[in-house]
Amino acid sequence: MRARPLFALVPVKGFARAKSRLDVPARQRAQVAETLACRTLTLLVESDVHETFVVSDDTDVLDLAVALGCQAVAESRPWAGLNAALSDATHAAAAADPRGATLVMVADLPALDRAVVAQATELFATATSPMFVPDRDGTGSTAAFRPPGDQRGTHFGRSSARRHLRAGYRACLEVGNALRWDLDVLADLDESMASGILAPPNTSPTAVK
Numbered sequence: 693m694r695a696r697p698l699f700a701l702v703p704v705k706g707f708a709r710a711k712s713r714l715d716v717p718a719r720q721r722a723q724v725a726e727t728l729a730c731r732t733l734t735l736l737v738e739s740d741v742h743e744t745f746v747v748s749d750d751t752d753v754l755d756l757a758v759a760l761g762c763q764a765v766a767e768s769r770p771w772a773g774l775n776a777a778l779s780d781a782t783h784a785a786a787a788a789d790p791r792g793a794t795l796v797m798v799a800d801l802p803a804l805d806r807a808v809v810a811q812a813t814e815l816f817a818t819a820t821s822p823m824f825v826p827d828r829d830g831t832g833s834t835a836a837f838r839p840p841g842d843q844r845g846t847h848f849g850r851s852s853a854r855r856h857l858r859a860g861y862r863a864c865l866e867v868g869n870a871l872r873w874d875l876d877v878l879a880d881l882d883e884s885m886a887s888g889i890l891a892p893p894n895t896s897p898t899a900v901k
Contacts, residue, residue, distance in 0.1 A: 696840065697742035697792035698817050699785040703777050703848075704729050704757070704799050706750030711800070715878045727890065728875060729753075729799040730760065737761040739809045740817070741795070743788060747781040763788075778846045782838075793819070796836040796846055802884040803870035812867050823864040824856040828872045835871060836861060 708718070710725035736744040737760060746757035749770035757764045765784045767777045778796055785794050795816050816823075816837045822844060825835035833852040838844065847855035857863065865872075875881060884890040 696817070697789050698740070698813060699788070699792045699794050700736045700739075700741045700744040701778060701781040701785060701794055701796045702729075702733060702736065702744060702746050702762075702799050703774055703781070703796075704733075704746055704748045704750075704753045706748065706753055709750075711875070713877050714881060716881070724875070724881065724890070725800065726756075728802060730756070732797065732799045732801060732804055733757060733760045733762055735804060735806060735809045736797070738806070740813045742792060743785070745781045745784050747777045747784075749777070774848050775846050778848070791840050793817075793840050794838050796848075798834050798848075798874055800875045801834060801871065801873060802875045802880070802889045803873050805870070808868065808870040812871055815864075815866060822859075822861045824853070824861040825864050825867055825871050826853045827874055828869065832874070834874050835864075835867075837864070 707722040707725045711721040714721045714724065733744060733746065744762040745765050746754065746762045747765040747767060748754055749767040754764035754766060763784065765781050768780050769776050782794055785792055793816065819837055820839050822839065822842055823837045824833045826832065827834050831851060831853050833848055833856055836846050836856065844859055847859055853863070875884060885892050
């Protein structure tokens with residue numbers, strides 16, 4: 693275990709409400725969201741992070757998180773949005789160990805694997821300044837790191853890359869494209885299936901690599 697804890701914070705929306713931008717039937721959207729979340733959480737639990745905190749307003753998601761070995765954090769203000777939920781997770785991590793750094797990671801990263809997670813955790817385990825990982829088109833964010841004691845909030849959502857920069861985060865590109873690719877639209881799903889990363893919906897999900 694590292695001398696300075698690194699906590700992973702993962703927001704997960706209820707699967708029935710997730711991936712609304714995917715132009716596929718609701719049951720398939722839920723399956724894709726659950727497959728990606730399970731993969732992300734499993735990889736983090738098996739990695740060098742000290743603890744993984746999953747924040748959600750969905751009890752089924754929180755039960756799944758516990759079953760996978762994560763700490764469950766129920767949103768205190770479900771109406772307040774993603775960054776308020778991450779504030780709840782941040783407080784939970786600080787209560788576990790105030791010396792810890794935090795790494796927020798979205799749950800819908802189709803190319804994530806053990807090597808990518810190991811590279812990211814190695815990079816952020818000793819980092820001393822706040823950083824965010826921009827998505828592939830450079831406008832959104834897929835991850836955000838804060839060193840111990842850093843009280844600034846996160847700024848996920850529309851134009852989040854610009855808002856993270858304004859808040860004093862540095863764009864981190866050292867992690868490579870796999871951590872920058874979040875699955876949002878049908879083209880992302882098609883790309884992930886064509887490359888063999890994800891199985892088509894309604895079939896058994898691809899095993900974690």
